[in-house]
Amino acid sequence: MKTKRLVLLGVLAACTMVLSYLETLLPPIFQAVPGIKIGLPNVIIVFILYRFSLKDACAISLIKVLSAGILFGNAMTLLYSFSGAVLSLAVMFILKKTEQFSLVGVSIAGGVSHNLGQIIAAIFLLQSAQIGYYMIVLAISGVISGTIIGLLGAGLLKSTEKIKLFNQIN
Amino acid sequence: MKNKIKNDLILVGVILLLSVLSFGIFKALLRPGNSVVVLVNGEEKHRFSINEDLEEFIVTDGENSNTIVIKDSEVWVVHASCPDKICASHAPIKNEGEAIVCLPNKVVITVTK
Ligand SMILES: [Zn+2]
Numbered sequence: 001m002k003t004k005r006l007v008l009l010g011v012l013a014a015c016t017m018v019l020s021y022l023e024t025l026l027p028p029i030f031q032a033v034p035g036i037k038i039g040l041p042n043v044i045i046v047f048i049l050y051r052f053s054l055k056d057a058c059a060i061s062l063i064k065v066l067s068a069g070i071l072f073g074n075a076m077t078l079l080y081s082f083s084g085a086v087l088s089l090a091v092m093f094i095l096k097k098t099e100q101f102s103l104v105g106v107s108i109a110g111g112v113s114h115n116l117g118q119i120i121a122a123i124f125l126l127q128s129a130q131i132g133y134y135m136i137v138l139a140i141s142g143v144i145s146g147t148i149i150g151l152l153g154a155g156l157l158k159s160t161e162k163i164k165l166f167n168q169i170n
Numbered sequence: 171m172k173n174k175i176k177n178d179l180i181l182v183g184v185i186l187l188l189s190v191l192s193f194g195i196f197k198a199l200l201r202p203g204n205s206v207v208v209l210v211n212g213e214e215k216h217r218f219s220i221n222e223d224l225e226e227f228i229v230t231d232g233e234n235s236n237t238i239v240i241k242d243s244e245v246w247v248v249h250a251s252c253p254d255k256i257c258a259s260h261a262p263i264k265n266e267g268e269a270i271v272c273l274p275n276k277v278v279i280t281v282t283k
Contacts, residue, residue, distance in 0.1 A: 076273065102171065105178030112185050122273070135196075139189030143182055 004165065009056055012048060013063050016041035020068035038145040039084070039114050041068070046092070046107050046153035051166060054093050061085045079125060080118040087117030103157070104150030111146025112139055196267070203266040203281035206245045208238070211276045220245060220264065220281060234275040245279060246270065 019041040026038070041064050049057040065085050069078030091113040095106045115138040160166045208216040208229050218224055224240035226248065236257060237249040244262035247270055257272035257279075269280040 100174065100177045101181060102174040102178050105174065105181050108178065108182060108185070122271075136189040136193040139185050143185060 005052075008165065009048070009052070009060060012044050013060050016044045016060060016064040017067060017071070019044065020064065020072060024072045038141075039088075039111065039149065042088070042107075042110065042114065042149050043152045043156065045085075045089070046103065046110065046149060047156045049089070049092060049096065050103065050153070050157055051160070054089075057089060057093075061089055076125065080121045083121035084114040084117035087120075088114035102150075103154045104147060107150030107153055108143055108146030111144075111149060112142030114145075115139070115142040200265040200267065201283070202243065202264055203268075203283055205282050206238075206240060207280050207282050209278040209280070212278075218245075229277055229279075231275075234277075236272055236275055236277050236279075238279060245281065247272070247279065251275065 023038065023040045045057055045061050045064070048060055062085075065078065065081045069075075069081060073081070088110040092106050092110040095101050095109050101109070116135075119134065119138055203220055206216075206218045206220050207214055208218075210229065210231055216227070216229065218227075218240060220240060220243050222240070223242075224238070227238050227240075229236045229238060235249075235251045236247050238245060239248050244264045246262040247257045247260060250258045250272055252272050252274035254274060257270050257275075257277070260270045263270060263279075263281055266281055266283050269278055271278050
């Protein structure tokens with residue numbers, strides 16, 4: 001089962017790369033601070049968090065941040081996505097643990113904290129707290145992207161429910 | 171499940187409330203500023219009075235450039251060498267604490283008291 005699990009995670013890691021690339025083709029959601037994205041690859045991260053484990057989600061998230069940063073970004077966008085990924089994974093894990101929220105709710109909190117993590121990185125990077133002023137835009141865009149990602153993630157979980165391969169991993 | 175959706179909605183409400191609150195706090199603290207400070211790489215490079223008009227001043231580190239204008243106690247970016255031009259499309263700023271950020275060029279233009 002270990003090999004199957006590794007192969008599946010490898011394929012999922014590749015999927016995050018494709019989604020990262022697709023995302024570079026979309027217009028920026030937030031004009032004031034470029035480099036901040038919807039986080040389409042997070043669909044896969046949410047899926048892994050639910051279907052696999054936190055450990056796997058962290059590993060794939062790290063691979064995604066590093067490879068997307070090297071391929072499609074620069075040192076700065078790498079720092080943003082890293083800080084966004086860490087905060088959103090932590091928040092999603094905690095909310096999932098409480099069992100009080102649906103996948104969409106968990107994903108919304110993930111989307112908002114993803115943006116929050118990026119803005120915190122920008123505040124440090126630019127040595128300017130003024131960016132905090134944009135929190136409202138970030139919260140709204142985080143709720144919207146989190147909802148989209150949550151719905152897609154829930155769909156993905158449901159559609160893979162009957163696939164044997166995915167049921168043998170745990 | 172129904173309960174979870176209710177909790178989701180409460181969560182969204184709390185998030186939006188907090189962001190509106192933080193926006194409101196920032197807004198309430200807004201007062202027209204007196205100086206325009208230009209930071210390059212986080213370091214103060216230029217300081218102007220916002221009440222004295224300034225025609226096309228070029229902020230540059232030798233490689234990248236952002237051209238700023240101060241008029242009628244407002245400051246904005248007219249041209250920039252950055253690829254995204256987001257700074258150049260930002261609305262003029264005039265209040266204490268407001269900022270125009272050019273991430274690619276690592277330039278921050280802020281208004282202070
Ligand atoms: Zn710019």
